[in-house]
Amino acid sequence: MKKGMLLAAALVAGIMTFSQDRIFTRKGEISFYSKAPLENIEAHNKAAVSVIDKATGQLEFSVLMKGFEFEKALQQEHFNENYVESDKYPKASFKGKMADVSKVKFTTDGSYTVPVSGQLTLHGITKEVTANATIAVKGGLVSGHTEFTIVVDDYKISIPALVKDKIAKTVKITVNANYENMK
């Protein structure tokens, strides 16, 4: 009986240290912006899920493609139907790692810039992406921010020939996430 309790306590403690290293959010914000002669395209998604392991610096994001909201309904329909084919590829994800996580003091207020690299999967294609991320710590809470540019052609997203020269071939992606500590 006592042994069983001890075992249970050890197990709980084990899980706690395991989860204490992880911070997460289900309300990460991912936006993209592309500027071009024909039209600027801008969309926001505020329900990205992200987890960071503070011990190893590993991090993950995933996002629903249909959750990107455009001001213009037509742009949103074209984005889903013709460009990212969100019925076929409903999610995009990123799995990566901070280069030197020991430089980030998760317990001390401050702002830290770290290179992050990993694999971005979009439209069924996976590519290596590297970008600098800013990790801010304030009052025990962690937030992350980054910006990077992708080439749409890399992800086999085809632009119709008619508008090929009028739509930007690159897209700037902005990520903002306020993490919660796992309880």
Add this chain to the structure above:
Amino acid sequence: MKKGKIILLALAVLLIAAALYGWREYHRRHPDTATMEAAYAIPAPALVKAFQDDENNANKQYNDKVIKVSGTVVKIEHNDSTQTVQLDGQSMGGVICQFESSHGGELKELQPGQPVSIKGVCTGMLLDVVLVRCALDKNTITK
């Protein structure tokens, strides 16, 4: 001669109509979910279960559709630009409802634990099923 003029005039009218249609279509906004008929009415735990059991099928059935979800409020969050209500899914995941900014004010009196019915457009499931462009379904608010 007269006939030619009429044809020309008809063509001009047609052209203007087409241009007008194109312009309006290009600038078309999303319709307000509150005014739209829901394709499905479903309790939050059943919606979450549908996605957990067969995600592909649930994506096909619910994505892009206006659905009316009923459930218990777990959490209400106000960010600068978005209001979010989380409904209990009675499992690991729940239903996250992101409100249209014009409907954010409807949440003022909402409390955790309250049963509620929300209309929104389904976008799929990550940890939770996510609905966007949500509005409170006013007829079914029970206090």
